[in-house]
Structure formats: C-alpha cells, structure tokens
Amino acid sequence: MQKTSARLLALLSLLQTRRDPSGWSGGELAERLAVTPRTVRRDIGRLRELGYPVTTVKGPAGGYRLGAGTRVPPLLFExxxxxxxxxxxxxxxxxxxxxxxxxxxxxxxxxxxxxxxxxxxxxxxxxxxxxxxxxxxxxxxxxxxxxxxxxxxxxxxxxxxxxxxxxxxxxxxxxxxxxxxxxxxxxxxxxxxxxxxxxxxxxxxxxxxxxxxxxxxxxxxxxxxxxxxxxxxxxxRGTDGGTPDWPCRGEAVLGRPAAEVAPFAGDGLVEELGPDRCLLTTGSWSWTALAAALGRFDTTLERVRPPELRAACARLAARYAAAAEPGPE
Structure with missing residues (x-):
C-alpha cells in the first residue's frame, strides 16, 4: 500500500481528471488505488480537511467529485x-x-x-x-x-x-x-x-x-x-526596413474617459484631460484608415490634427452622408 501522502496525491489526481457529474464511485477509487472503500472514505475526509471541496453525489450512480470551494487549494498538473x-x-x-x-x-x-x-x-x-x-x-x-x-x-x-x-x-x-x-x-x-x-x-x-x-x-x-x-x-505595419512608425500619425481629443479609451487604443498613447475627455495619439496605414479608427470610439472629436487627418474625416463624413440618403429599393 502507498504511503498516506502519496495516496492522497493519487486520489486528488483521479478526482481532477473526471468531469462526469456523478464522479467516481467509492469502489472505483478503491480499485484504482488498491485500497479498501473504508480507506477511500478516510482519505476523502483528509482531503476535505486540507481544503479540497470534495462533494458526495447521492444515488445509485453517485460517488465523489471535486467541486468549487471558497479558496484555491494546491492543484496537480500533467x-x-x-x-x-x-x-x-x-x-x-x-x-x-x-x-x-x-x-x-x-x-x-x-x-x-x-x-x-x-x-x-x-x-x-x-x-x-x-x-x-x-x-x-x-x-x-x-x-x-x-x-x-x-x-x-x-x-x-x-x-x-x-x-x-x-x-x-x-x-x-x-x-x-x-x-x-x-x-x-x-x-x-x-x-x-x-x-x-x-x-x-x-x-x-x-x-x-x-x-x-x-x-x-x-x-x-x-x-x-x-x-x-x-x-x-x-x-x-508593412515597412520593409523594420521601422515601427506608422506611415500616417495624428491626434484628437475624444469625449470619453481615458480609462474607457485605453483598452482599445492598441499601441496609441492616451492622455487624460479630465473626467470625460482624453487625448489620443495614434497611427494607421492611411489618413482614411486613421479617420475611421477615430470614429469607432463613437464620441465627439475635437482638435483633430494634422490637416491631412481633418481632410480624411471630411471625406469620410461625405461618404457616410451619401450612404445614409434613401435610395431605390
């Protein structure tokens, strides 16, 4: 028979591997560990004392399974x-x-x-x-x-x-x-x-x-x-020399908190200007792509720079306005 510590680790490993709601029956565990069902019951009690949430599933097909607990106990990994x-x-x-x-x-x-x-x-x-x-x-x-x-x-x-x-x-x-x-x-x-x-x-x-x-x-x-x-x-980004800068780079003040913009800014720089405003400096493949990237934040845009970016915003606005016009069904 294995020593108690080694047997507990083997028992824990078995309980971790079976996801079936019915779990392991006492007889199955006893057979796998080459011990008596009584020893299995004692070892289950020891695991519970150590903080492992071993639950008992009632019924003819019931047994033992590892459930969720209030803290994270030590785990075993292959x-x-x-x-x-x-x-x-x-x-x-x-x-x-x-x-x-x-x-x-x-x-x-x-x-x-x-x-x-x-x-x-x-x-x-x-x-x-x-x-x-x-x-x-x-x-x-x-x-x-x-x-x-x-x-x-x-x-x-x-x-x-x-x-x-x-x-x-x-x-x-x-x-x-x-x-x-x-x-x-x-x-x-x-x-x-x-x-x-x-x-x-x-x-x-x-x-x-x-x-x-x-x-x-x-x-x-x-x-x-x-x-x-x-x-x-x-x-x-498509630059052969391996240089990290974008071909087009600009900035704009967004009417959203910096904390809301930062997770979606990629490698752009977000500076907080107040509780509901921030400055986003970022880049893209083209001025049109950069203008579209600013629009996805669905908020007001102010102090858009440089002029090429403002011109791209105007072109996009004209395209979207035309697309919103009712057309033939």
Missing part, C-alpha cells in the same frame, strides 16, 4: 498541462492588465516544476519579446511554442508547414533559421530568416506545424532593426 499554463502566463505577463499577477504566478510555477519541465520553460523565458500585447488573438499549441523556443535557443534550422493568412508569410513547407519568438496583441510570432527566399519573414505560431528532425546549427544573422519588437511591429 506535464503538458504545466507547459500550457506557463505559456499562457508568459503571454499574460507581457503588458496585459494582469501582468504583475501573471508574473508572480509564473515565478511560483517555476519554483515547483521538476527539472525536465523547468528547463523547457526557461528556454521559453529567454526567447520571448513582447511589444505591447493586448487581449485576444489566437492561442498556439503550447508544445509548438516550446519546440520553436528550443530551436531558437539551440540555433538549429527548422522545417515546418505554414498555413498562411492575411498580413503574414504563407505556404509550406518552409526552411528557416529561427531568430526569435515574440508576442504582439495576444498572438505569438516566429521571426526567422527564410532560407529559400533569402529574406527575413514572420510566421504566426498558431499556423506553424514543425517537421522533424531539425536541421544543422547556424550562425545567427543580424536583424535589420534596433530590436525584435521594432522589427516585428514594422513588418506587421
């Missing part, structure tokens, strides 16, 4: 679950509203991980650059994130299939020298030198399917930008 949690915390720790809490949780997780997992997470920690991510975006397979981070750290060539998409490199298979992993606006990207196209490319990690084995080691090239963040931001 290897892949722990890696997935670390990837999610890494993303949340890079500039989101819960960044500080996520960073502390990531540190606490790293302290209790076994060495085989801690090494994988430390590789990931050393390869992530995060230029102002925001809520939303696609969630990649954590195993792919860890595999790419390992190749970046080892400086090994990668082969993978890439499904492509608007604004990103497309097609597959690809052969690259992986330079860096980065998160932006909740999405993960791989920055790499494309060997077949002899140019720098960015790839959405949620669209990458690595092939094995990896290729030979390579000497890292110099990225054509002052930082990974600047390069990624510039490429996503």
């Amino acid at each position: 290897d892949d679950e722990a890696v997935a949690l670390a990837v999610a915390l890494h993303t949340a720790a890079d500039g989101t509203a819960v960044a500080e809490d996520a960073a502390r949780a990531l540190t606490a997780l790293g302290q209790v991980l076994p060495s085989r997992l801690r090494h994988r997470i430390e590789l990931l920690r050393g390869t992530v650059a995060a230029p102002a991510p925001a809520p939303g975006g696609a969630a990649p397979d954590p195993r792919v994130v860890v595999e790419l981070s390992r190749a970046v750290h080892a400086r090994e060539q990668l082969r993978f299939d890439h499904t492509g998409g608007p604004g990103t490199a497309a097609g597959g298979p690809r052969r690259v020298e992986p330079h860096h992993l980065a998160t932006r606006h909740g999405r993960w990207y791989l920055v790499a030198w494309d060997l077949d196209r002899a140019d720098w490319r960015i790839f959405r990690v949620d669209r990458v399917r690595p092939r094995t084995p990896t290729g030979p080691r390579f000497a890292p090239r110099a990225l054509p930008a002052r930082s990974v963040s600047a390069f990624l931001t510039g490429r996503l």
